[in-house]
Amino acid sequence: MKQHPVIIIGAGPAGLTAAYELVKRGIQPIVLEKSAQVGGIARTEVYKGYRFDIGGHRFYTKVEAVQKLWLEVMGDEFIKVPRLSRIYYRDRFFNYPLELTDTLLKLGLLESFRILLSYLKIKILPHKQEETLEEWVTNRFGRRLFLTFFKTYTEKVWGIPCDKIQADWAAQRIKGLSLTTAVINALFKTNNTKTLIKEFDYPLLGPGMMWERFQSAVEQQGGEVCLNMGVVRLKREGNRICSVTVRQAGATIDLCGDQFISSMPVAALVQRLDPPPPDAVLQAARSLNYRAFMIVSLIIDRPHLFPDNWIYIHSPEVNVGRIQNFKNWSPAMVPDPTKTCLGMEYFCNEGDALWKMSDTELLDLATREIAKLGLASAHEVEDGVVLRQPKAYPVYDRDYRQHLKVIQKFLGTIENLQTTGRNGMHRYNNQDHSMLTGMLAVRNLFGEHHDLWDVNTERSYYEEFTKEKVKQSNSSELLVG
Numbered sequence: 001m002k003q004h005p006v007i008i009i010g011a012g013p014a015g016l017t018a019a020y021e022l023v024k025r026g027i028q029p030i031v032l033e034k035s036a037q038v039g040g041i042a043r044t045e046v047y048k049g050y051r052f053d054i055g056g057h058r059f060y061t062k063v064e065a066v067q068k069l070w071l072e073v074m075g076d077e078f079i080k081v082p083r084l085s086r087i088y089y090r091d092r093f094f095n096y097p098l099e100l101t102d103t104l105l106k107l108g109l110l111e112s113f114r115i116l117l118s119y120l121k122i123k124i125l126p127h128k129q130e131e132t133l134e135e136w137v138t139n140r141f142g143r144r145l146f147l148t149f150f151k152t153y154t155e156k157v158w159g160i161p162c163d164k165i166q167a168d169w170a171a172q173r174i175k176g177l178s179l180t181t182a183v184i185n186a187l188f189k190t191n192n193t194k195t196l197i198k199e200f201d202y203p204l205l206g207p208g209m210m211w212e213r214f215q216s217a218v219e220q221q222g223g224e225v226c227l228n229m230g231v232v233r234l235k236r237e238g239n240r241i242c243s244v245t246v247r248q249a250g251a252t253i254d255l256c257g258d259q260f261i262s263s264m265p266v267a268a269l270v271q272r273l274d275p276p277p278p279d280a281v282l283q284a285a286r287s288l289n290y291r292a293f294m295i296v297s298l299i300i301d302r303p304h305l306f307p308d309n310w311i312y313i314h315s316p317e318v319n320v321g322r323i324q325n326f327k328n329w330s331p332a333m334v335p336d337p338t339k340t341c342l343g344m345e346y347f348c349n350e351g352d353a354l355w356k357m358s359d360t361e362l363l364d365l366a367t368r369e370i371a372k373l374g375l376a377s378a379h380e381v382e383d384g385v386v387l388r389q390p391k392a393y394p395v396y397d398r399d400y401r402q403h404l405k406v407i408q409k410f411l412g413t414i415e416n417l418q419t420t421g422r423n424g425m426h427r428y429n430n431q432d433h434s435m436l437t438g439m440l441a442v443r444n445l446f447g448e449h450h451d452l453w454d455v456n457t458e459r460s461y462y463e464e465f466t467k468e469k470v471k472q473s474n475s476s477e478l479l480v481g
Contacts, residue, residue, distance in 0.1 A: 003256045004030045006445065007244060009231050010263035012040025013431045014421030016214040016225075017069070017438035018261050023221035025446070030255065031223065032246055034230030037208070038215045040263070041392055041422070042431050044208025047385040049335035051206045052297050052343055054389060056310055056324055058083070059201040059210075061432035065439060070201065073213045078201040079330060084307055088373060089149070089314040096312070107148075118144035132398075134162040153314045156321045157347045158291060158395060166396040204332050207431075229253075231264060233274050240416050261441050263421035263434070265290070265391050270407055281410045284403040288426055289395040292355060292388070295324075296344040296366035299383040300376050305340050311375075318369045319354065320344045339382070344370065350390050359386040394426040408453065418444065420452060429455070 006022055008015045011033035022029045037043055045052045059078070061067050071078070087094040092106045104112050119142035127135040133154070137146045146162075154162055203209035215225045232252065233245035243256045262269055270277060270285035310324045324343035326333040334341050344366040348354040357365070363384045371378040394400075404426055411419060420437035422429045429437070433455050440450040 003258065005257070006030075006259045006261065007032065007255060007257035008261045008263075009244070009269075010040065010421065010424065011038040011211070011215070011225055011227070012263055012421055012434065013042050013211070014263040014424060014434040014438040014441075015040075015261065016211055016218065017435040018420065018442050019218045019223050019225070020069075020073070020214050021439055021442040022445075023218050023223045025442070028222040028224070029218075030257075031218070031225045032229045032231055032244070032255075033225065033227050034264075036227055038225065038227070039208045039211035041389060042207045042211060044206030045387055047297065048299075048383070050297065050299060050326070050341045051208075051333040052295060052326060052341075052387060053206050053324065053329060053333075054295065054387065055293070055345075055392065056322075056329075057202075057207040057431060058197075058309075059203070059207075060197050061430075063432050063436055066432045066435050069435065069439075070210070073217060074203060074210055077204050077209065077213075079204055080199050081202045081309070081329060082199050083197055083309065084328070085310055085312065086306075086308050087149070087312045087314055091315070093311070111148075115142060115144045115148065118142035130167045132163045133165040133167055133396075136167040137162070149314070152316050153312055153321065156313075156316070156319075158393075159347065159349055160395070160397060164398055166398060166401060168396050168401065202329055204330055206330065206333060231272060233272050234260070234269070235274050236414065239413055241414060258416065259445055260417045261438070262417065262419050263424040263438075265423040266404075266407060266411075266419055266426050269419065269424070270410075277410050281406055284406040287403045288400060288407075289397055290350075290391040290423075291393040291395055292348055292350045292390045293321075293392045294346045294348065294355070294362065294389065295387045296346065296362050297326075297385050297387065298342045298344060298363075298366055298370060298376075298381050300340045300342060300370075301338070301380045301382050302340055302376065303338050305342070305375055313373070315373075318372060319346055319365065320369050320373075321347050323370075323373075323375070340376075342370065342376075355388070362386050391423055394423065394428060396428070400426070418452060425453065 005027050006029040008019050008029050008031045011031050015031055016038060019029050019031050041054055042057050043054055045054060059070060085096045087096050094106055095102045107115075122138055122142045126139045130136045130139055134146065137150055151162055154165070158165060218225055229246040229248045231244050232247050234241050235243045235245070241257070241260045243254050244260070246253050246255065267285040267288045270281060276282060306325060307328060308325055309328050310322050312322055313320050322345040324345065326341045326343060331337070346354055346362075363386065366384065367378050367381045370376050370381070411417060418441040419425055420441050421434040425437065437452045437455050440452055440455065444450055
């Protein structure tokens with residue numbers, strides 16, 4: 001049986017980045033992907049020539065190494081796209097980032113005054129602890145602003161109350177680019193927020209184009225990217241993984257390897273170890289939660305509807321959480337210039353009532369809601385397709401941290417396994433941070449000592465990771481022992 005130097009599980013941003021970095025160093029890995037295409041949640045789906053970005057992916061980063069890699073792979077196939085988003089709230093569309101005049105006119109002077117009083121009150125009497133997202137946000141922006149521009153949308157996305165979401169999520173995701181900080185900056189002229197970008201790079205045919213280029217580059221240099229191969233078992237001997245068992249077309253195949261890099265959901269990874277880990281670790285894995293979402297893409301018989309890349313829907317009267325306008329990401333995403341294609345995004349849990357709706361029911365729901373929002377008439381909707389994405393977002397509920405700590409400690413005892421990416425680390429990474437974990441995992445294989453769990457902190461986002469204080473080796477040989 002062939003012994004692979006590195007086996008990579010998952011062909012999303014983290015896995016393909018790791019594979020690409022390996023082939024550049026002369027190592028030919030094998031990448032195992034359970035679906036029929038590469039890219040993971042950053043893939044691009046196609047229906048009758050219409051291309052859909054799963055979740056929306058702006059290519060913007062302050063990690064210099066990632067930016068360099070994007071340009072190295074894509075070259076001149078990037079286009080510059082103006083950044084434009086708005087918020088739908090109380091039957092009105094608010095500019096985002098919020099503008100003072102626009103916000104005051106639409107909220108009214110009385111409500112704006114109440115927001116200011118609420119903000120001043122929390123500065124005098126803040127919450128003593130910041131364990132939940134609600135406490136974290138309220139301490140910084142006041143309760144009324146939290147209720148106005150944060151609570152409804154966040155709970156629609158996550159499906160649990162804000163007082164049940166850990167503050168870690170807010171600290172990680174709500175930096176200078178958040179809705180609430182934009183409101184504060186607009187109303188109170190604070191200057192402690194980062195500048196929101198006005199334009200970003202985007203592959204001409206959607207983000208999946210990037211990962212298809214990565215796949216080609218890996219294969220051209222001797223690596224393998226195997227699709228429709230789901231991992232069903234990871235065989236371990238002592239503190240090392242020795243092989244993985246994959247299922248393809250109903251048959252199982254065993255693959256042996258020296259080193260393993262995984263971006264599959266960490267909960268699934270733990271449960272597929274053989275022999276299994278201790279019961280406490282398995283219980284922790286079973287206790288991690290994920291949020292799914294669906295895109296109902298509607299093809300509409302009108303050339304232009306609105307100029308936004310996407311619109312955040314804060315209205316509780318509709319189920320849709322966000323609406324993408326794919327034509328405004330790249331005109332090439334829509335094959336007929338007389339049409340518009342919208343992605344109606346619905347956040348749900350696998351197995352709940354929304355998830356179980358038939359495609360026909362979901363298309364009808366999306367058509368009714370786009371008409372209710374006044375963005376298009378129901379009779380203009382010509383066609384559509386439903387795309388379902390399980391395990392899209394790792395949930396930061398009240399107990400996730402202790403469960404993840406148990407898992408992390410156990411996985412740290414396995415000498416030749418590294419977990420990377422959003423689901424591989426149960427962390428709400430952007431694609432640049434997922435790529436960075438893949439890059440650092442490869443460097444670790446060559447003697448460096450990077451803690452992947454430190455990626456996506458404030459420091460790692462703004463500084464080149466090569467400046468981190470790590471113990472480095474000058475060896476160019478893959479560590480296989």
